[in-house]
Amino acid sequence: MPHPLWSDEYWLPLMQLYLKKPVGVKPLYSRGLVSLSIELHIRPQYLHGCMLRLRSLDTPRLRRLWNTYAESPRRLSRAVSLIRKMKGFGDADDFYRGVDMNESFERDFRPVAADSTFTPVKLIMVLDLYFRLVPATMVAATPEVAELAKLVGEKPDRLEAVMAVFRTFDPCMRHGSEDTIPTLLTAAETEACAEVWRRYGMEPENLASLAAQLKDYWAD
Numbered sequence: 001m002p003h004p005l006w007s008d009e010y011w012l013p014l015m016q017l018y019l020k021k022p023v024g025v026k027p028l029y030s031r032g033l034v035s036l037s038i039e040l041h042i043r044p045q046y047l048h049g050c051m052l053r054l055r056s057l058d059t060p061r062l063r064r065l066w067n068t069y070a071e072s073p074r075r076l077s078r079a080v081s082l083i084r085k086m087k088g089f090g091d092a093d094d095f096y097r098g099v100d101m102n103e104s105f106e107r108d109f110r111p112v113a114a115d116s117t118f119t120p121v122k123l124i125m126v127l128d129l130y131f132r133l134v135p136a137t138m139v140a141a142t143p144e145v146a147e148l149a150k151l152v153g154e155k156p157d158r159l160e161a162v163m164a165v166f167r168t169f170d171p172c173m174r175h176g177s178e179d180t181i182p183t184l185l186t187a188a189e190t191e192a193c194a195e196v197w198r199r200y201g202m203e204p205e206n207l208a209s210l211a212a213q214l215k216d217y218w219a220d
Contacts, residue, residue, distance in 0.1 A: 003046050010040060011054070011065055013080050014047060018054050019070065025051045027216035034217060038106050109217075113188035118162075121214055122152045123196040126162045128211035131204045135173070138163040151218050161185050165193040169201060 017032050018024065026033045028048045037044045057063045069076040108120040129148050130138065139145065140156035149156040161184040167173050200207040
């Protein structure tokens with residue numbers, strides 16, 4: 001079923017992304033696919049499905065587009081540049097003003113506050129690691145914590161602080177008067193941790209599957 005915001009012109013930037021080396025269908029949460037999704041306000045899952053269609057060229061129209069542009073990268077680049085100059089493309093704030101939209105997937109890739117480097121997807125990755133560790137290893141010096149910090153571009157002690165917040169929500173943990181909110185996190189970041197816990201804290205198996213896919217976002 002066609003997406004209500006999809007336009008046939010969008011096959012061209014999608015084809016341009018498909019043809020980037022290594023040529024082929026890009027991972028669901030690869031940075032390029034996520035960036036295009038945010039630009040178009042269309043979820044990565046839908047664009048990924050369209051990219052699979054590009055691979056199979058399942059309609060005459062797609063075959064014509066492929067024959068016209070696939071072997072002419074300059075021509076494709078000019079066409080994509082022209083599309084991006086069209087009203088609304090790449091200027092989403094103006095184009096979508098007043099439109100009732102569910103931006104949940106977009107917010108996941110944006111900072112939780114103007115002064116924060118954390119995004120919900122980073123916190124999702126930390127929560128996944130949280131379920132793989134025991135409390136004694138939820139510290140910056142643990143290799144897994146340092147490795148994840150390097151992957152997502154954060155300091156290990158900041159990830160330690162996030163896991164300390166997760167422990168305050170975890171019903172399997174014993175809480176006492178010593179529980180405090182780490183000072184390394186702002187109120188907005190702490191609330192973002194709470195939101196991620198509400199979404200995924202009771203579904204560690206689904207969380208693990210999502211986190212495994214999200215690694216592709218930082219692999220580019």
